[in-house]
Amino acid sequence: MLFNSIDFLIFLPAVVLVYFLLPHAWRWLWLLAASCFFFGYFYYSSHVAGTTPVYYYVILALSVLSVILVDYIIAILIDRSKSGTSKNPKIYLLIGILFPLGLLFIFKYFNFFNLTVSQIASFFMLNYPARVLNIIVPVGISYYTFHSISYIIDVYRGQKPERHLGIFSLYILFFPKIVAGPIERSGMLIPQFREEHTFDYQQFTDGLKLMAWGFFKKIVIADRAAIIANEVFNNPHGYQGIYLVIACFSFIFQVYCDFSGYSDIAVGIGQLMGFKLTDNFKRPYLSTSISDLWRRWHITLIAWLRDYIYIPLGGKRVARWRWQYNIMVIFLVSGIWHGANWTFIIWASLNGFYQLFSIWTENIRDRFNNLIGLTKVPRFHKALKILTTFLLFTFAGIFFRANSASDGFYIISHLHTGFGDLFKIIAALDYEKLKFFLVIQNKVTFLGFAKPAFLPEMATLALTLIVWYGVEIIQENSRQPLRLLISQKPWYIRWALYYSMLFALVFLGVFANQQFIYFKF
């Protein structure tokens, strides 16, 4: 079930209402049932829409259940072995990690691995026929795999295992975060299922406001920008420079507003019922460096990689070359986590390279900035750093969105093309030629929009991006959520702002039930 669907509009109020009506002792069961329904609804709607046989969805459901059961038992065994009643906990730890990872590999990476081996074999003139499994990747598999692994490691590190199978299942399946995070630690979330939450008007409305802001980012900005990005990235050879540039920027706004929008909705839903989920983004497009950006982007994933891979590898407390190696490993794992495609690996490598390059050149850049006097104008310097970081991230983002590595390279190599003609035409004010320039042969659409709708859609996108960016800047400077700032204003200002938000959602939203980007990871 998508958050931006009519089904969810019915599902959520029903879940929340019953949740508060039920006595505390039954609430976990209700949330678990609702989460199973929410999760199962994806498969139900996919089955209705497609031709995949039912048993296949049963296998997918069983794979999630097996992860829950195995990790539930393994965690208890680890705990027992630590208290000396059972075998070596390391063996259990390994099983607890390798089981969900194994399933993740089969469902998500097997075909990619097989095809890659086949390509390498053919390069060496060897015969390795790649067998491709015709399988659907279970929804949210990367997320629940990371949830279960972090749980097992935390138990191994000393956290008490959850003895209540229902509560543990709810930790894995909790519907606001099952398909695209945030990746919550068991130590943070499980105790919240045991706490009794009473209806708190302030908290509830705060959650609603956060959800509204999330929906604004998703359906007003991301889904609109997605139309351009999808059109161009799905057919890059049909477009030249200016369109490719527009598509790259559209995508970079899309991906942030889509994913941070989803995260806001997820956190907001949790808040309605009194749960505190972790914020996943902290205005990454206002970062002054790539390392700063990665502290603000997909925070729970980066924290996971830091705690379970980077620090065990030695983090920064190792030789300089080893530290840099650790950084690169983290980025590569992040790339592979995102998807079984070279595009994600290139994207992650580029980001890793940016990070390393900034380390290597730190002193030179500082000296250069002092030399040209940039440090004397700190505001301008900061703006320049934000712009540079954003552009670098946008550039890497080409590979994140490109359908294949070759498409990505094609786009990069053609970003500069066609501008000469465009500038000449604009300079000559040759409207007829400009019209021809803007027409894509035999297409009734322009960059994915019906031609007459293009300008109004672009005006809407530009205006809403300005609003979004303004909010980000206000939040960055005030260091507190805008909704708290708004709640301190007089009622007429608050209502004017709420009305504007509702107006934007209802009359400017794109209601095409577009899936969230991170649902596929």
Added chain:
Amino acid sequence: MIKLIIKIIICAILMAATMALIWVIPGTHPHDLAALLNKKEMLIVKPSPRMILVGGSSVLSMKSELISKELRYNVIDMSSWGGMGTYEILEEIKPYLKPADVILVTMEYGTILDKKFYEYIHTNDEAKKFLFLMSPGRHILESLKKGEFFSLFKLMHELAQMKTKSFLLKIVTLNFSHLFDIGFPGFKDEFNANGDRNSPYMIFRPLGDSKTNFSYPEWEKLSFLNDFNDFAAKHQARVLFYFSHFPENKYKENLTFINAYYELMKKNFKGTIINKPSDFVYPEEYFADTIYHLNEKGESVRTPEMIKLLKKAL
């Protein structure tokens, strides 16, 4: 909890009131098909004697000023896109017919001989939206009778969204000169006073043919033409039908089906058929971007031929 419910109700009322306001205030819809609204205005305003052209986009390049001059009729080109459906357009123009009107109807071959396209015409939501705009009251009543509440709301909401975005563009660009125009925002630039396109279709090769796959026509799908003919006759108006233009190679490829269509019409249609399909068969060089759109050269040949045929028929 009660406070929350009251606030949710207030928000719902505010949004409903806003939607009603957007519907009431005149404004444009940034979509080619919204031109139908401007054409409807012509239909209301233009005096008799009138010639109303009904068809798909193949009719849009007609030089109706020449027809007007030669035949002394006020021409109103009500055509827009084959996907709107001829039946649906004829239903929309019915309330505005006047005595002595001549309704010149054509149906592009694909719209009747291609089953998939035929089905698409009668199910596509894009056309429904703009037909709805032509006579909202009638469509609301029809939808309510059928119990299609959700689809009615969805359609009205989508149209309100379009209008909102059109307003937004004007506000962003500080262009308030035509703030309360109606229909298609670029109507005055892109269409002439009779409702034809101002500029010819651009030439592209290969010609687009929407992957047409013709089959034998069925009279049930065409019988509405007789119903309309009867309605027009009651209002002292006349219905003329013509077979649309087509490229030579496509015509030869589909000759069997096109002939069957011609025979079917000859046998059953109660109005006047003014031509044979072969009359408007032209070489590919006369076409612009698709097998339905003539270029300037093609139109310079088609319109005079049409005038000759009309002179004979009238």
